[in-house]
Amino acid sequence: MTPASSFLDALKAAADDAARAEDDFRREVAERTKALERERSFAHRRLNFMRAVADAVASAEDEAVAVAAANAVVQAKLGWASDSEARSEVLTAFAPVAKIVFASLDPESGAPAPDVVAALRDFESWYATTRGSPFWVLFETYMPETPRVDF
Numbered sequence: 001m002t003p004a005s006s007f008l009d010a011l012k013a014a015a016d017d018a019a020r021a022e023d024d025f026r027r028e029v030a031e032r033t034k035a036l037e038r039e040r041s042f043a044h045r046r047l048n049f050m051r052a053v054a055d056a057v058a059s060a061e062d063e064a065v066a067v068a069a070a071n072a073v074v075q076a077k078l079g080w081a082s083d084s085e086a087r088s089e090v091l092t093a094f095a096p097v098a099k100i101v102f103a104s105l106d107p108e109s110g111a112p113a114p115d116v117v118a119a120l121r122d123f124e125s126w127y128a129t130t131r132g133s134p135f136w137v138l139f140e141t142y143m144p145e146t147p148r149v150d151f
Contacts, residue, residue, distance in 0.1 A: 042136040057101045070098030078138050097123050
């Protein structure tokens with residue numbers, strides 16, 4: 001071993017540690033960025049979806065019509081052209097949200113406003129628990145590009 005090798009080894013170890021720390025930091029930043037992107041995406045999906053539900057429910061004359069209108073929005077937004085047991089279960093679980101949206105549009109004077117956000121949060125929690133993924137991933141349907149052909 002040469003006299004210089006001991007301090008060079010220490011400097012090499014310090015350089016390796018710094019590179020590892022930088023790599024760890026970059027990985028953490030990338031993971032956090034991805035999580036924030038997903039949160040933002042879900043927040044916008046939630047807003048746009050519930051805006052469509054509120055618009056549909058606003059013209060309903062009673063709670064049953066409001067639920068049917070909300071179900072139609074769910075089916076249209078998710079591209080559900082046919083029924084299935086799983087889809088019916090989702091629509092049934094979403095019904096309380098539709099009812100609370102309907103109630104929030106015409107609150108009784110003096111009564112506290114219904115908490116639509118809490119009802120939606122309960123639905124999202126139910127969906128995540130029963131399906132193992134967030135409800136909002138259903139909106140991530142891949143649409144393949146189709147070639148444009150002129151005849």
